[in-house]
Amino acid sequence: MMLNLLKRQIVMKHFYFSQFSKYSKMDRNNFFNLLLPSIPPLDGTHHKGQAGRIGIVGGSLEYTGAPYFAGMAALKVGADLVHIFCSNPAATVIKSYSPELIVHPLLDKLDAIKEISPWLERLHVIVIGPGLGRDPKIFNVVSDLIKLISEKQIPLIIDADGLFLITENPELIRNFTSPIILTPNKIEFERLSCKLNGLTGLQELNKNVTLLRKGMTDEFYCFNTDLEWKNKEAGSGRRCGGQGDLLSGSIATFLHWTIASREKINLDIPVDKMLLATSLSCFAASSLIRTCNAKAFQVKGRSMLATDMVEYIHEAFTELYGQ
Structure with missing residues (x-):
């Protein structure tokens, strides 16, 4: 037991301290200058869906709020359409929360992959995990779904119980050529780092995998240390449920925008444009949700809920990005 504890401490020391030795090009002003051109203008030139x-893949009998928060954050940041793929017991409840969400009760069907597959062609980014639960049968479906997403090269964000699945079976994300963002909190981060031998193991698994560690300070890690950053602006001490779901949904919309505009985004050093787009999207969402958190906390204090934060997305977006 002592040997395992020592190994864990060594792994965590490597993970925390070795990745910021280089000067990062991603300072705050540079972030905003790079990000702003990727935000679609509200000038009437875009069609619905663009x-x-x-x-959002998640939603179970016990957890219906998480996919709702992820979906609403994606919409309020500026996505046009959100599809939620959930288990049957969760569908009616999630639909009752909002008419804007398109809900598919397919995860627990016998032919789930066959039913979900045609919808994937329509999606720009997928989030797996909010409210997913840990039913082994659902995990089998989601494992097959991840393989299909990999084949179709759709950008993927993995959060919550999706991270538990990946920690149990990291091979699921080994062959991805499209961006993958893992969004662990402190406990999830520790599990991943111990399983994968820190960031080195993650990079050896797949250089397209990036990691946004959530906490008092949000930290972004990727294959190129020039694109890594830390963000501790705004936020509050309130840690109510749903904040991570708001973050994952926000990242999804920003990720679509930055990937679509990646050829227009130029850093003063040669970088992988997909990694740059991923870094920008995570920073944009981190800044937005931390600002929402600070604004809602100023009004609600200890009583603040994720629902309160949703109401500040527009105000925070306008304050940060000016449109």
């Missing part, structure tokens, strides 16, 4: 068609 600003983002997002898929």
Whole structure:
């Protein structure tokens, strides 16, 4: 037991301290200068769906709020359409929360992959995990779904119980050529780092995998240390449920925008444009949700809920990005 504890401490020391030795090009002003041109203008030139068609895979009998928060964040940031793929017991409840969400009760069907597959062609980015639960049968379906998403090269964000699945079976994301963003909190981060031998193991698994560690300070890690950053602006001490779901949904919309505009985004050093787009999208969403958190906390204090934060997305977006 002591040997395992020592190994864990060594892994975590490597993970925390070795990745910021280089000077990062991603300072705050540079972020905003790079990001702003990717935000679709509200000038009437876009058709419905062009600003983002997002898929959320999650929602179970016990957890119906998480996919709702992820979906509403994606929409309020600026995506046009959100599809939620959930288990049957969760569908009616999620639909009752909002008429804007397109809800598919397919995860627990016998032919789930066959039913879901045609919808994937329509989606720009997929989020797996909010409210997913840990039913082994659902995990089998989601594992097959991840393989299909990999084949179709759709950008993927993995959060919550999706991270538990990946920690149990990291091979699911080994062959991805499209961007993958893992969004662990402190406990999820520790599980991943111990399983994968820190960031080195993650990079050896797949250089397209990036990681946004959520906490008092949000930290972004990727294959290119020039694109890494830390963000501790705004936020509050309130840690109510749903904040991570708001973050994952926000990342999804920003990720579509930055990928679609990646050839227009130029850093003063040669970088992989997909990694740059991923770094920008995570920073944009981190800044937005932390600002929402600060604004809602100023009004609600200890009583603040994720629902309160949703109401500040527009105000925070306008304050940060000016449109």
